[in-house]
Amino acid sequence: MMIESGFFNRMKKLQSIRMLGSGMDLGELNEYAYEICFLLIQNIFLRELRENENRTRDDMLFITEKILKDMDLQCNKEVVERVVDGTLWYREPTKQEGFKTRIYNEATKTKEDYIFRYFKVDREHSHWEQGGSTVYMLTEESQEMIFITREILEEFGFDLEQFYTLQLIKTGNFAKARNSIDNLMARVRVLINREKEYRRDIIRNPQNIFFDRNIRGKKSEDEIKEQFEDEQKVFANMFSWRNRYDALPEDKKREAEIMFENLERARLLHDSLAKHVMENLALELEIRVKYPESFWKISSFSFKKDIWQNHIVKNGLRSIDDLEGIVSTLFSPKTEFIYPLDWAWSEQIVKKKRSARKDLDTTLDVDWKFRETDWDLLVELYEEVFTALLEDGKFSILQLNEKNREEKEKWLSQRENIDIFMMFVISKVTLDIKHTGEDERLKLFKGLCNKKPIIKALHGKKILSKIEDTEETFAWNELFISPYTIYVEE
Template sequence: MMIESGFFNRMKKLQVIRMLGSGMDIGELNEYAYEICFLLIQNIFLRELRENHHRTRDDMLFITEKILQDMDLLYSKEEVERIVDGTLWYREPTKQEGFKTRVYHETTRTKEEYIFRYFKVDREHSHWEQGGSTVYMLTEESQEMIFITREILEEFGFNLEQFYTLQLIKTGNFMKARNSIDNLMARVRVLINREKEYRRDIIRDPQNIFFDRSIRGKKSEDEIKGQFEEEQKVFANMFSWRNRYDVLPEDKKQEAEMMFENLEGARLLHDSLAKHVMENLALELEIRVKYPESFWNISSFSFKKDIWQNHIVKNGLRDIEDLEKVVSPLFSPKTEFIYPLEWAWSEQMIKQKRSIKKEEDMTLEDGWKFRETDWELLIELYEEIFTALLENGRFSILELNKKSEEEKGKWLRQRENVDLFMMFVISKVTLDMNHSGEDERLRLFKGLCSKNPIFKELHGKKILSKIEDAEETFVWKELFISPYTIYIEE
């Protein structure tokens, strides 16, 4: 078949774009109508994402005037009103009709009428009963037009993708929210890689601190910290919706849980990005203060002057073949390949996870040792946490801020101590003292029950997590964790 299934729906989206700014009588501005209307829609969309309620017709008139001024175009008040009304409604503004067009349908083989709008009424924020003006928001057709290519996100930036995700979570559109979270994670990974490359660059040549400003522009350290704090608040706002979806049907509830698990991964990645950025800022400061000479020291050594002119031309060579030995490395250098240290550690970690070991340490023939998790230490540390769950039904990670330096040392002795807490945070679990699988959380619970039978009262209980709305955070040296609380489901 020459016409594919879905042709009608695809053409509808193109019609939305094709009709934007058409049919307006705005004189010399007609050739700019398409761009002006798109910029108007984009500005309203940005305000919607930022929960800015200034989206009335009067606000649109103001935005349009500002757009025309930025484009250095001459305009009249009447032309501005025609642009706004021509984007809000089709033809006669007094009728307030939707845009109409006819699109060929591959099934009926006829043209069918298609009616759409670029804006719809935001009933939640209009407050007509209080005499408020009508507030507008984008329709799905307009949103699709904005996101017709993902490149537009480069212009919006990370924080607006966050706001877009938040809007999807609020409306219960979990599938789209998961896609948006994937985009968030992809953007964060790109930013983390940039920071890693930037660190390598400034270590190799500190002058890159001045030359490479594309990483974070000219923002001060306080501005960067403020930005990260704002982004963390948006993450907290997203997670605050988690408990509201407990009343959903089981299939939708499961879909929401999967989405929130992805969101937790994005938040942890964001924490990692913040860590890399702050470490690089600290490195910049250290280089500026301790090694200022590195910015102006230029190597005075050169092949032409020091080797060719001062040695070979002046003293000559004992054998003509020596010339080849001197010159050939410059044109065909051979560097022995050395495996990166990261690869070596990665290989050890993989083997550690896949190997089943009965002894505390397993020594290989070449001398390498696998490190076994210290479960006795884990059970000792988590006894306090499970006692709190048993007595109070909840435990906040902020409680660990009260620990002494000696107790903190125990918690930081192996990474599994904190990782296991984050496993409770990321996904819910039902406690089972008879568990024989690979879930480390249940292995921990089983060990606690063996040590102290009182914990058997928690058998069959479900542990969930939530993020607290608190200014305090969990900060130990370079370890930063949001204020999570794990609790027993009633």
């Protein structure tokens, strides 16, 4: 069989992957060594990407402990040290040798020694002269492992592609840098088109604000702004290298200029993406504030009527296997997304307004037009809810049925009073007094802790929900809600 040119270089890349995590004595964790070491490299790479200097050996020990904890693996300090030292150095850590293997070279027709490392010293950030610890960064071999598939690039996103481009510019590899810039522009165009489609979708149906969580995940507006600012800094860092190539030969200098021209187009596209994202965030806010009723429309579609009765019973199925495909999705234990708020509201019954009645309910007709949230009132109302969670571990909305007329008027005075309870119902949340994001449940929790410090005991607790098996209902005037109970996870 003929050996193609380049075999030696290909084998070098494969050997660095093959040897990762090998030779470590981790006891029962030996079978996980490869995955743990790769996750360590991946985490250090992300810190390097974000200019985070916390990449010392001690930092690696902490990262490895966290990885093992996330993987639900039990270990001791000795095992953690073996993982870190076994990724930093070959065999004896005290010798700090590089990894060594022998590979067949098709050019010389002999086996040759190949020595490599997964990490090298980051001299720029080590600050030895100030007594600082050694900071590490990825070698080219480790970077190859990260960049070996486009799937990983997609997972990390735009900032990783930027970082890769910056590394190519620093090393003067203009040809590869131009290709990477083309990838940057292609990625940005995809993101711009996604934002345009998202805008059209939420204008047609505002409820897509809850469904299309894959657009930007759960990031707040401030986090998105900070992300764009960080990406702009990387662009500025790239352009800072322009003047350093003035002394190059004319042909190389022209190649660099073409690359920087393409980079400027990528930066302009990135500015356009930021504009589309911020406009969509503003539109979301406007819809939430001015048209909250658009989220509470009750769907007339149901599985029983539209799928089972009107289609399956009426027309039948081509194969019995089709039935499994339909039913299995309903009982799958894996939930792919968080149920949006309007799904919970779709269970509720909103009746048409009736003429004035003489009974108690007529006094509860309240105008629920948008107004600024009264957080003092929210804290007052939810004090008993969180006190029940603290003392009993649970609170049922049916307990509100015991309220008198004046207390009911307070609960119905603004939508947020009931909405926040439904937010607890729809998705689980871990109470965090230090949270600084936009989650209104955690904002409420912080307010309650300030008013009643004993509630701080719930910090770190996870709140879940369930529906009670009871005939009793929660029905106030035009508001009907199923018997939900929120509770603290044991």
